[in-house]
Amino acid sequence: MSEQHASEHEHGLKFYWLVLFALLILTWVTYGAALIDFGHPWSDLVALAIAVTKATLVVSFFMHVKGATSMIKMSAVGGFFWLLIFFAFVLADVLTRPGMRDFF
Amino acid sequence: MSTQEFAFTPYPDLPKSHYLNVAYGLKSWLFTTDHKRIGILYLLSITFFFALGGLYATAIRLELLTPAGDMVQPDTYNRLFTMHGILMVFFFLVPSIPAVLGNFLLPLMIGAKDVAFPRLNLASWYMYMFGAGFTMYALFMGGVDTGWTFYTPFSSTYSNSYVAAVAVGIFINGFSSIFTGINFMVTIHRMRAPGMTWSRLPLFVWSHYATSLIMVLGTPVLAITIVLLAMERVFKLGFFDPALGGDPVLFQHLFWFYSHPAVYIMILPSMGVISEIIAAFSRKPIFGYKFVAFASMGIAILGFLVWGHHLFVSSQSLYAGLIFSILSMLVAVPSAVKVFNWTATLYKGSIEYSTPMFYALGFIGLFTIGGLTGLMLATIGIDVHVHDTYFVVAHFHYIMVGGALMGYLGGLHYWWPKITGRMYPGFWSHLSALIIFLGFNLTFFPQFVLGYLGMPRRYHSYPEEFQILHILSTAGASILAVGYIIPLVYFIWSLKYGEVAGDNPWDAVGLEWQTTSPPSLHNFDEIPVVDFEPYDYVEHEPVERPYRYSRSEA
């Protein structure tokens, strides 16, 4: 527990403003990337990559998962694993529908 | 019963100070952080919504008495079954056992003074009431006609009913579930009394741990789905409507990702209750304790991998359908482990047919029927034929009413003396349990036949040859209603006139029976130390009941 407190004190208020600033910049990058056509499927992948970066920032710093106990880290990973389950099964449906072969 | 028994029975008194008499007045309830009082708040609220949902069911059954749609307009009928489903699922079944019995008993069972976050616990009740308020508003304005499943694009584009208000209601109500789930998980991890190891946890606690896992992992998905639905409806953002570039089947994926596991939110706590009752009234340790505990976890996790069995005829790909079909059948394994272990516990036990035991035995039979018909529905070849027929309606009522509700009532009867300190009348409680069992089967068994013959669900008129089965079903529903009203009367009656039950009226093991009935404000005078295994009943030991109720039963 003491480690957790120590890491919280390491970051001052300024640090969180910086993270927020980074998030706002990335929001503009999302917008900018949406205007450029990278072609299929790259447009989607670029947008997703930016989104994942933003989510990582929020989870690590705003939600204090970085420097948290391993129990909390495990719970966070568990949540994303569950998201992965959802994506995997929905793709198992969508990608195997008749007619999807032409999509690739 | 003879006067002699009166003379011989020692009458214990209620304890001088308990959680009900430490403070009086509305404020002492609305601002309480006592897990026991919050359980009571939930008990009152969900009873109200159960009654309201029951009224809708009554209207549905009355309309279906005749083949012609002569009682209500088709559109009204859509609203009737939708509101019935929404009220019963989100405002009764999901909170029923966890929020009432779980809140009351979980800290008692693990030897804690309260849950880990008492104020969050109170907040969960307010979230529930707040969400219920929105839903009631929609209800008074005319209700919703989408079915409780809110399938798009009807719900997001075409429906002229109060979809957004109910969506907000269910969204808010979801947080009450999440709060409860988080609270239970942290409580079980951090608040166990010395010696209360994981392998000594009562199975009621294990099943609530598994339930909490589903609540925490699943409910946010429902919340997001409902937000997406509302955004499409209000702002015309295309998620689900093909006209806007969306995919309606995506909604079904998202919805059932929560709503199938939600069935286990309803049934797992019920299974926990049944394990407690079966052990207590067979006077035996649960057969295969570890298997029953792990089966709960298995159901919780596997339950997340099967939702596509609701999409067999929704243009889901055949490949995905096959996977979901196989995985759905796998859930039967841990469920069957439980049923077989309960039966093995009964074997050669000193069985006592108390009222809770009536419900537990009823549960085993009805849950088995509900589960096996679930396997039939998981088979694509059968599902294509009976999808959206009364066969499905009958199947899930066997699970949700025959399973979850029987468990809730059984648990309420088992722990009522602990909650109130008083006993209800034995004759009436046995009678109503029997009436409920008979009424339930008469209501829902004909619906299996109806569905198999091709009667679709959600229709208010039907061909004449189905009428006899519908009449049977409506007759059963009337009997069922009587069965529900009797406990309502004698539970209220018992608060004042019931026999004083004593601390351990069933002579059961478990920490909740080692404190007073009703428990004191902080549950235990001193935190208990656990040095015994769960369910260490001494087999074949004759039971001495200290109060009149069971003697006159015997």
Ligand SMILES: [Cu+2]
């Ligand atoms: Cu399902």
